Amino acid sequence: MRLDHIDLNLFVLFDALYRERNVTRVAMQLNLTQPAVSNALGRLRQSFDDPLFLRTPDGMQPTPVAERMVADVREALVLLRRSVGAGARFVPATSDKTFRLGMNDLAESLLLPALQSSLAHAAPGVAVASYYVDRASAVDELRAGRSDLLLDAPVFNARELRHAPLASLPYVVAMRRGHPLARRKMTEKAYLAAEHLHVSSRRRGRGQVEIALHSRNLRRRVSMRVQNYLVAARIAQQTDLLWTVPRVLLPLVDLVSRPLPFPVPPLEWHLFWHGNADGDPANQWLRQRLQALAGDLA
Known part of the structure; x- marks a missing residue:
């Protein structure tokens, strides 16, 4: 043929x-x-x-x-x-492009309000659509052009992808204001004796805290595992569950926090895109815009 x-x-x-x-x-x-x-x-x-x-x-x-x-x-x-479209310049002020982003609800909460404010001035015709993208299909999503950018931990090693660091978010222990531990120093013993809340969209797999505890032969009891951060915040506000969460989220929720009593690596966010989009002017523009906004999250 x-x-x-x-x-x-x-x-x-x-x-x-x-x-x-x-x-x-x-x-x-x-x-x-x-x-x-x-x-x-x-x-x-x-x-x-x-x-x-x-x-x-x-x-x-x-x-x-x-x-x-x-x-x-x-x-x-x-x-x-x-x-x-390679010969055409990307002109944000007159573009009507829709960017498709893969990210979770934490990233949506922290980045999209500021991104929308930025777009309203610099690119009023540009739209953004945010989706949850399963890690198992992430490479295919970017390869097929169904997603322009993906925001996630640096867990992908496909050679066809490109990536850049976006943000590093330290963890704290959050709890409701009337929590019995709210006015006490958070010790390792108190942390491990408490019951915990964990956010993950995956059915299984260890998070940063579990990895850190496992390295010290310790375990915590996770009494509830939920899929998104808004739900977790509501649960933490109404129960005695402790919630280990990126510190940057605290201004958005009515919770108090204490430093973790043991070291946990921060949550690392990277931007991923397909190599075919590396030189795309629109993709480059949005990457730069997101990197600038993420600089305010530290």
């Missing part, structure tokens, strides 16, 4: 159909009629001598051939889109 015999727009449709699994939604997204989408799918099937997508009660399901194709197709589309 020769590439010059294939309409490259068919790969745009392939990507949309893989994502949506629905011909009607693809037609609406691409501003086509349903018969036009069906016709294009027929041409794709003929080119690859495979059905590619099979109609099922759960939508259009990809065949094994389509599954093998999708990563390469998406990477090629990202490269083509960036190449088409």
Whole structure:
């Protein structure tokens, strides 16, 4: 099969159909009629001598051939889109670009209000969409261009990614104002005897505190593990659970804090992006903007 015999727009449709699994939604997204989408799918099937997508009660399901194709197709589309726009300058004041960011709710709380204020003045037409991105799919999200930037701990070692330090956030022990330990010095014995609250979107895995305690053959009792920081703050305000949290969050919650009675490394945040976006003017601009805002978090 020769590439010059294939309409490259068919790969745009392939990507949309893989994502949506629905011909009607693809037609609406691409501003086509349903018969036009069906016709294009027929041409794709003929080119690859495979059905590619099979109609099922759960939508259009990809065949094994389509599954093998999708990563390469998406990477090629990202490269083509960036190449088409490579000659164009990014002008924040007139851009209507939507940036897609992968981050958790702590990062949203600490960075997005300031980012929005900054954009309102420098780039009023620019929009931001923030999503939770699972670590298992993070590299694929960046490779496929579904996310422009990812904010996380420095846990990814994929050679195709680029990254830069963003912030280093020390931990403290937070508790409600009337907590029995609120007016006492926090000792290691008191810390380990208490019950604790922990925030993580993962089903399992040790956090910074557990790693630090494990290195000293110590353990704490985590009585409640939740998915986001707003919920954790409400729980800490209404119970006697201790919450070990980045100090920078304290101005946003009605809690008191004490220094940790043992050393725990700070929470390290890095910005990640795909190597294909390294020289993209818009991506560079947003990285610089976020790095400047994160400098105020220390």
